[in-house]
Amino acid sequence: MNHNQQSGDAKNDDDSALSDFLASLMDYTPAIPDELVEHYLAKSGFQCPDVRLIRLVAVATQKFVAEVASDALQHCKARQAAVIKDKREKQQKDKHLILTMDDLSKSLLEYGVNVQHQDYFADDPSTGRDPASREE
Amino acid sequence: MKKSKSKKQSNTQQEATNVEEFSFNITKIAVSQICKSVGFKRSQILALETLTLVATKYLEALAKSSVSFSNAANRTQSNLLDLTNALHDMSQVGFRGASTLYDNNCLLKSSVLEDLSAFVSSTAEIPFAKPIERAKEREMEKVKASTGNLQRGAHIPEWLPSFPDVVSNEKCNKRVNGEELWENSSSVLGCQSDGFEEKRNPGKLAKERARVKFRINGGGKRVQLNGYSGNNLFSQTKDEEPEAEYKKPIKSKENQNRVYKRRKL
Numbered sequence: 238m239n240h241n242q243q244s245g246d247a248k249n250d251d252d253s254a255l256s257d258f259l260a261s262l263m264d265y266t267p268a269i270p271d272e273l274v275e276h277y278l279a280k281s282g283f284q285c286p287d288v289r290l291i292r293l294v295a296v297a298t299q300k301f302v303a304e305v306a307s308d309a310l311q312h313c314k315a316r317q318a319a320v321i322k323d324k325r326e327k328q329q330k331d332k333h334l335i336l337t338m339d340d341l342s343k344s345l346l347e348y349g350v351n352v353q354h355q356d357y358f359a360d361d362p363s364t365g366r367d368p369a370s371r372e373e
Numbered sequence: 374m375k376k377s378k379s380k381k382q383s384n385t386q387q388e389a390t391n392v393e394e395f396s397f398n399i400t401k402i403a404v405s406q407i408c409k410s411v412g413f414k415r416s417q418i419l420a421l422e423t424l425t426l427v428a429t430k431y432l433e434a435l436a437k438s439s440v441s442f443s444n445a446a447n448r449t450q451s452n453l454l455d456l457t458n459a460l461h462d463m464s465q466v467g468f469r470g471a472s473t474l475y476d477n478n479c480l481l482k483s484s485v486l487e488d489l490s491a492f493v494s495s496t497a498e499i500p501f502a503k504p505i506e507r508a509k510e511r512e513m514e515k516v517k518a519s520t521g522n523l524q525r526g527a528h529i530p531e532w533l534p535s536f537p538d539v540v541s542n543e544k545c546n547k548r549v550n551g552e553e554l555w556e557n558s559s560s561v562l563g564c565q566s567d568g569f570e571e572k573r574n575p576g577k578l579a580k581e582r583a584r585v586k587f588r589i590n591g592g593g594k595r596v597q598l599n600g601y602s603g604n605n606l607f608s609q610t611k612d613e614e615p616e617a618e619y620k621k622p623i624k625s626k627e628n629q630n631r632v633y634k635r636r637k638l
Contacts, residue, residue, distance in 0.1 A: 252481065254490075255453075255481050255486065258486065258489075258490040258493070261490070261493060261494070262493065265493050265498060266498050266500065267499075268403050268406055268407050268410075268499040268501065269400070269403045270399070270403070270501050270505050272505065273396060273399050273400060273403070274432065276396055277396070277429060277432045277433055277436065278432075278436045280433065280436075281433045281436035281437045281440060282436070282437070282440045283436035283437075283439060283440050283451055284440075284449055284450045284451065285450055285451050285452070286450065287452075290451070290452070290453060290456055293453075293456060293489070294432065294435055294436070294456070296489055296492065296493060297435065297460060297489060298428055298431055298432045298435070299407060300488075300489060300492045301428070301431055302404055302407045302408075302424065302428050303407055303410070303411055303492075303496070305424065305427070306407060306408045306411040306413065306424070307411050307412075309413075310411055310412050310413060333414075333415075334412060334413050334414045334415070335413070335414070335415045335416060335417065336408055336413045336415070336416035336417060336420045336421065336424075337417050337420055338417055338419055338420045338423065340420075341420045341423060341424060345427065347465070347466065348465045348466065349465040350427055352423055352427075
């Protein structure tokens with residue numbers, strides 16, 4: 238009985254926290270406009286009359302993009318920290334925070350998306366091998 | 374290669390030719406704003422477009438898995454639980470409590486939702502760079518206020534007949550949940566009682582038909598109208614001539630009286 242009461246209280250707390258969160262969603266305007274999110278949701282067959290769920294999807298996508306971008310920023314800063322030669326370059330470092338494909342592909346790889354560029358393409362499987370080991 | 378992330382309009386933007394390009398361009402603006410808020414000053418064009426594409430795919434994948442969760446539960450509209458399950462599926466890096474996901478049967482306590490709520494409270498709002506035109510409210514189609522039409526929506530044309538009344542089917546061989554074949558359902562059976570005779574002989578007219586006759590100008594000429602021929606409507610024949618189609622012998626006086634009565638009407 239006590240356990241049920243405790244779980245009931247816990248559920249009430251969670252429900253109130255969740256309803257507060259959903260209410261706060263209406264105050265928060267996501268970076269992705271609602272109409273755009275509705276377009277993509279309709280394209281995928283998502284039907285929901287509740288606006289808060291649409292905001293939730295927008296916030297989830299924004300969080301995902303922000304995480305990927307911040308990971309790429311970490312990669313960019315780590316690369317620049319390794320290349321410091323003069324003190325003048327430290328000041329130039331702040332101006333050159335550029336999102337490159339290199340950093341982006343590394344950060345997306347952690348999230349399961351493979352956008353790596355191939356270094357080179359060869360016309361033969363044996364290209365680049367030691368000539369002694371090539372089978373002719 | 375490098376595009377400035379400032380809010381000045383770029384000269385390299387092209388006008389969208391179709392819906393996908395249009396939505397993609399808008400998403401690109403939003404994604405670039407998010408990247409700017411994270412700390413980037415500039416970006417390669419290809420990197421920005423790749424990130425935008427990944428964001429759209431993420432959105433669509435969230436929606437699709439949420440829809441499949443709700444469809445698996447016999448629902449067409451998704452709710453918060455479907456969305457939470459979809460978020461769990463989409464998380465690649467894992468979240469707290471992922472190993473004991475269904476132990477306490479409480480999906481709403483998920484740490485994914487807690488992370489999202491922390492993100493909302495900690496991150497400042499990013500207003501969209503370009504002004505958004507709000508969609509004008511469509512004018513409600515006025516449905517005629519007839520009793521039958523109030524029930525069905527505007528998607529059914531006016532000239533279609535109303536739905537038949539549902540007649541309770543009282544056969545003894547019924548399933549537990551009331552399931553039955555569509556052909557035996559009450560809505561189909563209700564239709565059959567109206568045109569039952571027509572369905573006996575589909576497309577064929579009755580063999581025995583009364584001959585239709587009428588007089589022109591009340592004079593001596595009597596014109597006989599064949600029962601079923603449409604082309605040769607008027608043919609002068611005498612009553613005494615035998616006609617193979619009609620089994621019953623024709624009595625001329627009675628026919629005249631019949632014709633007279635018809636003309637009165």
